[in-house]
Amino acid sequence: MKDRNPLLAAAPLALAACVAMIGLIGLAPTASAASRGRAASATTIEGQYIVVLQDNQADPAGFARRAGHSPMHVYRHALKGFAARMSDRAAAALRRNPAVRFVQADSVVKASVQTLPDGINRIDAETNATAQIDGVDVRVNVDVAIIDTGIDPSHADLNVVGGVNFTKGKSHQWQDQHGHGTHVAGTVAALDNDLGVVGVAPGARLWAVRVLGRNGSGSTSGVVAGIDWVTARADVIKVANMSLGGAGSSDGNCGNTNGDAEHVAICAAVAAGITFVVAAGNESTNANESTPAAYEEVLTVSALADFDGEPGGLGSGNYAFSSCTEAVDDSFACFSNYGAAVDIMAPGVALSSPPAVDRA
Secondary structure, three states: OOOOOHHHHOOOHHHHHHHHHHHHHOOOOOOOHHHOOOOOOOOEEEEEEEEEEOOOOOOHHHHHHHOOOOOOEEEOOOOOEEEEEOOHHHHHHHHOOOOEEEEEEEEEEEEOOOOOHHHHHHHOHHHOOOOOOOOOOOOOOOEEEEEEOOEOOOOOOOOEEEEEEOOOOOOOOOEOOOOHHHHHHHHHHOOOOOOOOOOOOOOOEEEEEEOEOOOOEEEHHHHHHHHHHHHOOOOOOOEEEEOEEEEOOOOOOOOOOOOOHHHHHHHHHHHOOOEEEEEOOOOOOEHHHEEOOOOOOOEEEEEEEOOOOOOOOOOEEEEEOOOOEEEEOOEEOOOOOEOOOOOEEEEOOOOOOOOOOOOO
C-alpha cells in the first residue's frame, strides 16, 4: 500500500462515502483479450513537446507565441504551460530559458479496460446510505469527471451534464466515438431505475472530458489539458476517473524532479480538492511502472477474480484470456498490475456489461 499523501487527505470529507464506492468498483480492469499481455507503452510522439513554465508566467499562450510556437493545448490552472509541435533544437532552446521549468517529450496514452458494475453485490454498495440503491431514481449529489474517450450524451441511463474535447475536432465534440468512456460512466453512475444496470454512485452528474480518440488512444499533452480543465472547475467537480495510462513512474515529488507534467497537474488538482481514482493497469506488471497508477496522490485500483459476488472463494469459473486463465474465485486477477502503488482491489473478471454506446 502506498503512503497516503496529505494532498489526497484534502478531499472533502462529505464526499468520502461516494469516493469509496467509486474506488471500490468503478475502476478495476476487466478481462479483455485485446488488452492482455501488452506492457504499457511510453511511445514518444515525434516532434511534439509539453512545455511547463515557472508559476509566475501568467500568460502561457503569449509565451508560446513569442517563442514562435502555435500551441495545441494551453495550461493555465493545474500548471502553467503549453504543448506544441517543434523541432528537437527548439525544445532544447526552451529548456535553457529561465522562464521554463522543464520540457517533456509528448507520448501516447491508451485506455485501460474497466470492470463492470455487477460487482455491486460483492462490495455491498446497495447497502450504502449515500447510494440508496433500491430501484428508485434518487441521484447521488456529486459531480464526477470521466477523463476518457467521452460519454454518449443521449444515453437514457446516464446523467451527463457537459464536457469538453481535447482530441482532434472542436472543443464541444466530446461525444464518445469509442465506447470506453461510456462504459466507465455506466459503472460509476448508471441510474437506479428499471433500465440496464445500476452504477456505484447512481445518477451522479457526469462530465465527459475527452482525451482519447475513437481508437482509444491519445497523448499525454491531451490528458494534461483534461486535468487542467477539471482543475479550473474544482468548485463543482469533486471526483475524477482516469482509466488510462502509459509507462512511467513517480518521483515522489509531484513530477518536479523527473519532469512529469501529468504528475504536476494531478498534484495541483488534488490540492484543489479533487479526488482522482485510477486503474492499476492490465499488463501483469508492477503498477509503479505505470502512470498515473504510480502517483502517490491518486487512489489506484487493481482487479479481483470474483465469480459469484460473494466472499469465501466458493464461486466457479474458467475464463481464458490471451495471457492467462482465471479459474479460482476470489483470487487476484492474473492480468492486473500489482504492487505498493495499489490502494484497493475490486471485482474485475468476466462480469456483465454496463450500458454500451447508444448508436440509435
